[in-house]
Every structure is written in structure tokens, then in C-alpha cells.
Amino acid sequence: MPDATLLHALILGVVEGLTEFLPVSSTGHLILAGALLGFDDERGKVFYIAIQTGAMFSVCWEFRARFLRPDWRLWSNVGIAFLPAAVLGFAFGAAIKAHLFHAVPVAIAFIAGGLIILLVERDRDEQRRPPSVLAMDDMRWQDALKVGMAQAFALIPGTSRAGATIIGGMIFGLSRRAATEFSFFLAVPTLVAAGAYDFWKNRALFSAADVPMFSLGFVAAFVSAFLCVRWLLRYIATHDFTPFAWYRIAFGALVLLSAHYGWADWRAA
Secondary structure (H helix, E strand, C coil): CHHHHHHHHHHHHHHHHHHCCCCCCHHHHHHHHHHHHCCCCHHHHHHHHHCHHHHHHHHHHHCHHHHCCCCHHHHHHHHHHHHHHHHHHHHHHHHHHHHHCCHHHHHHHHHHHHHHHHHHHHHHHHHCCCCCECCHHHCCHHHHHHHHHHHHHHHCCCCCHHHHHHHHHHHCCECHHHHHHHHHHHHHHHHHHHHHHHHHHCHHHCCHHHHHHHHHHHHHHHHHHHHHHHHHHHHCCCCCCHHHHHHHHHHHHHHHHHHHHCCCCCCCC
16 A cells, blocks of 8 residues: 555654664664564565665765865774674675564664663763763774774664664773764765665665655655754763663563563564
8 A cells, every 4th residue: 555655664764763873773673663564574674774874864964064074084984994894794684684683683682782881881980981082083993993893783683883883982982972973974884885785685676666665764764863963962962871771671671571472463573
């Protein structure tokens, strides 16, 4: 039913935009939302990845002055950080999609990620150690590589690309703002490469009739992500990520309980 497909595209686009740059896992939310909407077949999984490009363009627009300014050090760091996830994703992407793009593995990753965030934030509060990298411009290639290795864990759906890069960056000595901003810039090659590769590989599943669906999902993701990025930059000035950790734990537990007791039809759960 075309109208239902467009409604699903709108809902999933908003979900993607609101969760892509927060440490809560956009892919995990899309998998769960898609399962509830009945849009969790192979076409749906490709759609999840493709509309992430809309969220990525919101970062390009928000930081357009920085993107238009030549900055060899920044982009070399982004390139270095991009490599680990790119190599591992190319090697294991199909297996990950086949075995982990389901509700129960996603819920477990939600909870595990929440616990890690709590541990990192507690250690940061207790030790009160000043970060060694205060600003994104101060990052060395070694710092970028470490963040890239952390991002590779986000290949597991439910882990969160933003969460892995931000929390991983904080573990490796980046300030909260430096880790968050670098996560934004690292999203550009990561999301473009993932979306383009997955769509091209599965292009036979789609036709020209799907253009409205992709267009609506793209726009919805762009607008909601743009608003989220602006809010997050203000939020981190005075807050930590503990509330997101508790949200992840509670939401993951709810999904596991609903799968176990049959409260929701997770289909692949």
C-alpha cells in the first residue's frame, strides 16, 4: 500500500535523524521500529542504511564553513579513523546483517552499551582527570586511529556509531566536546560509504517507484538530525551522557521482556 510505505518512510526517517548522533544507536532503533511496522525485509534493511545519508548531510550543513575550509590535518584524521570500520564492514557486513539485525541481539547491545557509558562517566567523575585533547584540532593521527578502532564496534547493531566514537574518544583522552565534534565529521565518510555500498549491492531490490519513499526518508532524516545536532552541542556543554545510558538499559530490557513474553511481535526476535 503506497500511502503506508510513505508513512513508514517518514517515521523511519525521523527515527534515524533523532538517533544517529546520539549514543543510543540509530540502526538499533531502525531495526526495532521496522520490525513493528512490518518493514524489516531486505529492502527495509537497505533503506535503513541509505537514509543515514540524510542525517549526514545535516552535519555538512551545520558545519558548512568548516567543510569549505581546507584542513589537511582534520581530513587526514577523519580518513585514518574511517579505515578500521571500513575494512571490517567490507569483510563481515553480510554476516552481521544476517545474524545480528534482529531485536534480541540489538537489545543486548543496547544494555551492554549503556553499562559501558555508565562506567566511563563514573570513572570520569571520580578521577577528575583533565582530558589530554581539549579540541578536535589538537588530535594526532594516533588519537584518530584509536577513535576509528572504537567505531568498528558499532558494526554490531545496537552498539551506536556515535556512542562508540564519543565514548571511545573520551576513554582515549578526548574532551567531551572534541569527541562529539569528531564523531560528527567521522559520520560523513562512514555513512556515505555504507549507504552507497549497500544500496548499489542491493539495487535490484528497488525501482523508480521507490524514489518518493527514499526522498521522504532522506528529508525527514535531514531535518530531524539537524535539530538534534544543534541540541546536542548545547547539551554537552553542561551535561554528561548518563541519561542516555539509563535509557539504553531500560529500552533494551523492555525489548527483551516483550520478546520473551510476546508483548510485541518482533518477528525475527
